[in-house]
Amino acid sequence: MKRAISAMLALAATCSSTLAVSASMPTVDYTVFGHTLPLQVKSEAIAITWNPTEANAYQMPDDLEDFVRSHNLIIQSTGQHHAILTALSGPLTDTSLNALRNHSQVASVQSVLHSPWATGTAKPSATSTLLLTDELIVQVDPSLSATALEVKLQRVGLELVRPLRFAESQYVVRSRSQHGPELLNTAQRLRQFSGIISAEPNMMQASVATVNLPSASQPVEISRLPHTKPNADTSLQQTAWHLDSRHYRGNRLPRTDIHATEAWEISNRGAGVNVAVIDSTIQWDHPDLINQLACPNISADTALPDETCGYDFVEADGDTRLSEAEIEILKPKFQDSFRLSDQQLLANYPGLVQMLGDMRSSEKARIIRGYLRYQVEVNFHGTWTAGVITANSPGDGLIGVAPDAKILPVRVFDLAGFTSTERLIEATGYAAARGVDVINLSLGSLIPSEAFTHHLFDLLDRYPNLVIVASAGNSNLDGVGFPAAIPGVLSVGATTLDGERASYSTYGGQLDIVAPGGDLWLGARGGILTTGGTWLPELWEGLSIPQSAWGYGVDPLGKYVRVEGTSFAAPNVAGVVALMRGEDVGSRLSREELLERLLATASHEALSLSESDHKHYRLQKELGFGTVFDIPFVRRSGIYEPSAPIDAEQYYFGAGVVNALQAVESVQKKF
Template sequence: MVCVSGRHQLGAGVSAPTRLAQTESAELFYRVDGEPIPLQLQADAIAVVFTEPPAARGHPPIPLYRRLQADLQGTRGDAVTVHPVGTDYAIVTLPRGSRSSRSTLIERVQRPYVDAILPVLSCCDRNEQILLPNEIIVSFEPDTTPAQRQVILAAQGLTAIRPLQFSDDRVLARLIELDHDTAVLTATERLHATTGVRSATPNFIQVRAPLEPPMQPPLSPSPAQFAARSRRPANLRTLAWYLDSTRLHPNLENRGVKAPAAWTLGSRGEGITVAVLDTFTQWDHPALQTNTYELPAPCPSAWPEKLAAGTLSTMTPIPASKPTSWPFCGPPFRARLLCPMQPCWRSMTPGSPGSDRTIQRQQMPRLPPIFADQIQAQVVNEFHGTQVAGVIAAHGQSDTAFTGVAPAARILPVRIGDISSGPMLAASVEAIAYAAERGADVINMSWGMLPATEIAAVITQALEDNPDLVIVASSGNFGDGEVSFPASLPAVVAVGASTLNGHRAPYSSFGPGLTLVAPGGVIQSHPTSGILTTGGTVTPGFWQGMPLPTQPWSWTQDPQGTYIWTQGTSFSSPIVAGIVALMQSADQDRSLSRDRIVELLTAAASHGPLTLTDEERDRYQTLATQTNTPATAPALTYFFGSGLVDAAEAVRLVQATD
């Protein structure tokens, strides 16, 4: 790894950098808390950034990634694959074994609607791709002045794009000139060696591998499974075995979290707000619409003219009559910034993809007319936030209706990306601070990302400023002995996944740092072994111009997708977030600190319903000889943390403490 010698002086020029530039021929890396994280440049792939498509009349425009795929098919050279990343990006990949060069691929994709070409990186041997846009998050030391910060950026050849909202000392910046593919990494390393800069991280865009096993179930269930789900049972709550599995399997040990027993103790999450930092949340789903966070009234607006026009941009100029210290504003102004973000714009978060063009419900993806056999998984997965929210706080109007873990809690939806790209780094930093500023009691993060100093810092600050705030995150779906970031942070409750049979779900990451487990399901064996939750395709507008389906498609429980079956630590995490809401609601005078809530949560968990497989026992014996496995951690703890969470016992412990 290339070493850094010395530190630049404030405002020093960049003509003579003190380290080797990170080019294609050099080692590539970025830093987390000063430690280098190695990266690899993918030789068989590039990413493209699309220009804004022109407005279409009468019909939606053809997606630009499909247009690029069609255009490339008509050119000489190997057939390539174009994979969309949201609406603004796409990854173009050469076929395996291709003799074409990366430079040739760059020449082939030059089109009027292609605005820029980005390198594609990888990290840590994970089956994910990383896009490197010309954006860097720069965190300044608190004692630097705005003028000094401008000097620092200019000296490094950077210009500010915008300040990060709800963050006093961070800006998003870009290089004025890019002299090589990975110049952003070079500039980031120079910033680390600059006085006045606390940290700097490229604003990576992580891309999940499409249809990555074992998480992605087959898109076409069997005819028998279709028929079984078409006969929708009257009692959906019974199918939600993760609440209480004895309702579905009365002769088996309870592998659910005993939420109904917690409700009988008088706690259903009343008065608690759970922020869901995720993809699109269908806030007007019948089981969610009355549980969504509402702003107090009256709420003055900082930009009434923008709201009236139907737009709210993070780049909106501050009127002259308002405070002008936008990058480093104080609490009074922050309160004004919160107000314009009305619940009707629940799919938008400050800094989210497309936030400079308000994300409206009308822009949600549309299903093709023929959907029964070949529906695209990303259409369903775009509503990942809806599914997570349903697990937490869906509210049924009867004893047989589908109900989440904490049906009286409120959901604060905050969009930070889409399912193909995963969470955007800058958006995630802003979203965590935003949720804390809104007064969320619990933050759920059903995602993982590359380790980043800025995420760790904003979580630390949010917890310091809000002593009762609990942050819960999924351990990851890589099935290995390393808990994903940010769940791996000590102050975050890291949740793995268990199955209806009491085993660790095969995809669930484990190891040091795992707090406990909750049901995550395994849908491949049978839908009812997965997690039933709210789907996002129930609203009539989604099906506009198409005949309504007459049978379930993909893994929906009913034809229109009111409810859907899924799996993953993404759904174990919100189960625990919901249980934390039950605990906080039971603590009526809010006398228990975050640390005490987490202590009682883990004390209520048990290994009793859980079982190790022979493979896991053998794996543990092998790992136990290695230094990275604590000798004091029993095998059950290594794979399950404190065990399977128990909502009823957790609430009882809270009530006994009061």
């Protein structure tokens, strides 16, 4: 297994080295599984943590905010007492950096990095942003005592913070004096000590819930895509083509859905099965989700603070919904996007206006309006994911893939879309410890982590029936992203209503299976229908309800949305696994047996390759190299070198599109 991960990282290192040479940014070296991945330092940005006050933890103290703005820096909150500061033009000056480091309210300053190999482009984006904190995650041999560990840490200027919960022999440690790139060198030194298995930064990184400001060269965003209205006699559920595509494709064309509706007729629809959704905000009080919570029986001595049904590892409480404090952060900008005129909007957001450069004022206002709304919409990524799996409307709403299964909501992403290695380890360990049958990780492409990889291996060994499903990534690259690439994790790519590979979906090496992920360029009907979160009354207080849908919304409030991404292909598969496990009372099938049946019943029958994919496959097959994504960026084919040539269908679709009906029947026939 370690060799497989090492092969993946060797390819990533090759790609990133090419990019580092082609870009002008300075780099620092991140070492994982013995491979060095150059990360680019974003010289125009810095992250800070401020000392806690009695005010809203997400709100920077007024005098510090005034100080930051006096240096012409844009503030992006990335969590409690934390923000990224970006210069409006050019790199941050030494004067600004020193002033921030010496400010009485600034607790620490962190470097902001860019991982180009994760997204296939040398151009920085929110989805590839990393924050280098002053902490490390250290895994030790189980025989090494905490006292012995502290002695080793002291030798390199580190101190023990705490052991990670729900993990084996992993600790958070902190530097006493070293910061940023210096800490990477310290991690290297620490790895040389006996008893130390791994040492790496407790990296904060953006994945699912990230926001990029559109530019003049990207004039089309989701708010401009057509919103198709179903006929008067068409129910909302009928437009969920990923469950049954016949409403759109008729009976003559092959079905491109997962055959969920037929699976419901012969199964218990996932009853008795719990699925952990590890994601961003999960607004479980949505009418179609409120009765779907898994509430494990836990003793007082093992419960986390305020734990009831799931856990929020961002705010450290038992509620994965937006808190009052978070709503107060999101609400003003959200309301500005509806209430302000174009002229008022431009006057209120001069930093964004400057970033957009030279374009018509009306176009700037339109882009900023959509950007402000998207910042709120995308925080409900976890709500979108949960709805795909197990929505169960009491009325005329939505039904998910496994409507009688329950979800354990687990939040790891903050308002700005950042998570950390620490949160991911504890959240997955927590979910497994609470007895879930399936873990869904719609996480995109994270930076590889030895600590997280070792941890997932431990979970898979400790819980032999646990199935972990992860999205393959939206980078349109050959070779799935992390953590989907970890052996033992089921990786899922995305297909469209037309039965083609979604243009964004990662493919090739280590791709296991595909499922509908949507394609909004086909119009609103091309998206995956699921539950939204912007319907919250607190967000609309004092506003008039829009006359029509906006953004991803199907309705004016955004109670339902249509979305796209491998993030929504993965929960389709997680839901099918729940349907299968629901027929396996007592979990008699091992994980390997269950997945063997899942893959064996998948099919390429309704799938077709685009002309572009045909040509790319021909190139890969004949010349032996993969995606030419952004010259001179070249990513080789796959994580594994295939032992034998694979056909084009397997290259792009893995085992094929998941089939809930046949998968359920396969389990039933076993017993």
